[in-house]
Amino acid sequence: MDLLTLPEMASSAEPIARRLVEWLRHAIVTMRIRPGEKLSEQELARRFGVSRQPVREAFIKLAESGLVRVLPQRGTMVVKISIEAVEDARFIREAIECAVAREAARRVDTRALAEVRARLDLAAEAMAAGDTERFFALDEEFHQRLAAAAGRPNSWRVVEEQKAQMDRARYLDMSDSIPMKTVMAQHLAILSAVESGDERAAETAMRVHLTEILVSLPKLASRWPDLFEARETETSGAA
Amino acid sequence: MDLLTLPEMASSAEPIARRLVEWLRHAIVTMRIRPGEKLSEQELARRFGVSRQPVREAFIKLAESGLVRVLPQRGTMVVKISIEAVEDARFIREAIECAVAREAARRVDTRALAEVRARLDLAAEAMAAGDTERFFALDEEFHQRLAAAAGRPNSWRVVEEQKAQMDRARYLDMSDSIPMKTVMAQHLAILSAVESGDERAAETAMRVHLTEILVSLPKLASRWPDLFEARETETSGAA
DNA sequence: GATTGAAGACTAGTATGGAAGTTTTTCCTT
DNA sequence: AAGGAAAAACTTCCATACTAGTCTTCAATC
Structure with missing residues (x-):
């Protein structure tokens, strides 16, 4: 499992969480991450070489957009197409x-x-x-x-x-x-x-x-x- | 500065961050917190008797709704009425x-x-x-x-x-x-x-x-x- | 064999410390 | 007194540790 790279750090001042959201949103909308797929804070954090916190904040934003669903203490998943x-x-x-x-x-x-x-x-x-x-x-x-x-x-x-x-x-x-x-x-x-x-x-x-x-x-x-x-x-x- | 109480813990399973969002959203929409007012993670955390993290996550959600604006490393404020x-x-x-x-x-x-x-x-x-x-x-x-x-x-x-x-x-x-x-x-x-x-x-x-x-x-x-x-x-x- | 329950492996949620950056203050220099 | 640089006091952001809840597994019991 090699490290994934976040979208262009053109402006390196851009916080990690923001870039994560961008990456995930694109991956979800283009179906690279399939509906119903489980997303793990821990695993994504590992793959991007960051801590859980920014991943978690990205999930929150995506949840607000209705692209993922966060179930307390259970997990986070890409919402299926309805x-x-x-x-x-x-x-x-x-x-x-x-x-x-x-x-x-x-x-x-x-x-x-x-x-x-x-x-x-x-x-x-x-x-x-x-x-x-x-x-x-x-x-x-x-x-x-x-x-x-x-x-x-x-x-x-x-x-x-x-x-x-x-x-x-x-x-x-x-x-x-x-x-x-x-x-x-x-x-x-x-x-x-x-x-x-x-x-x-x-x-x-x-x-x-x-x-x-x-x-x-x-x-x-x-x-x-x-x-x-x-x-x-x-x-x-x-x- | 006495401790503020979060909205009814009817279902005590409800995470703190969720209740915080509710409280803040209502306070902002009803103008109890005025447009332009600065919101401090630290101060709100103290007043609610919780840590900074849930407050921070509440800010993120409110920012997605366009009610507050988070400026990296600078501060968070209630957006003025435009x-x-x-x-x-x-x-x-x-x-x-x-x-x-x-x-x-x-x-x-x-x-x-x-x-x-x-x-x-x-x-x-x-x-x-x-x-x-x-x-x-x-x-x-x-x-x-x-x-x-x-x-x-x-x-x-x-x-x-x-x-x-x-x-x-x-x-x-x-x-x-x-x-x-x-x-x-x-x-x-x-x-x-x-x-x-x-x-x-x-x-x-x-x-x-x-x-x-x-x-x-x-x-x-x-x-x-x-x-x-x-x-x-x-x-x-x-x- | 079916059921139950306890242990372990997950999960998200929270607390806390410190890093990076901005703003304000302070104090020295001119 | 005015200007400017250093420093102190903030801010959000990130990393890490820990808590609490859920699900799975597997063995013990009926």
């Missing part, structure tokens, strides 16, 4: 991003929209080059910049957290995700509507874009049943 | 809760809606009795139950976090907040629209309810300038 949680995340994301699209179309902040379009152009290049990793990154930036163009840059933070839940499912099987070409077309439709100041068209285009995401979810759940949370049988609501 | 942050929170809340209202009206889950109406009735009693504290609690429950009636109970968690930012401003001056009578009427309008399955009316009613909240914000900011974050002068967006 169909319900993914649906909720999609619902929330759609609500926020549709409002963002509407607001962006209402403002038509030309300068900010130029930044959005720049991401679209770069994404086209990435697609042509077959660089899916970069394409996904630019996908994120597109949405982030659009939020900025709506004057609500912070709303992206909330969306980002929801997105993490959805992304894990996507990383399960890339071939199941929406083709890059389709995403490009949808992004273009959104941006065009926003640029022309058509609030309703912008919102509709965004809704279309964010709707199809979960079509393949049941299929994934049945193919990897151990990675998914068993759906709650009881109905919520007490006396 | 007009921009409150506006963002309101924007996000409106987006989600309008979607919730629409969805609830689409479903018309009679059983769940009965729970919503029950909160409305209890709130009417609280108003008659002049019990503002209870009225506010039932206000929250109204929204929470409505989310459940929309089949999105988890969306309330996200709204709740945003709400915390807004609530601090409200606690500054209760007399500035919307009168209970108005809130009651708005809640009734929302529920009636939902019960009759009118999606558009439900969304509109919710939007109205969530719009007026920030009318008094600038006034509050000018009256307590030291509790508010100075608005950023630079425009976001780097090269």
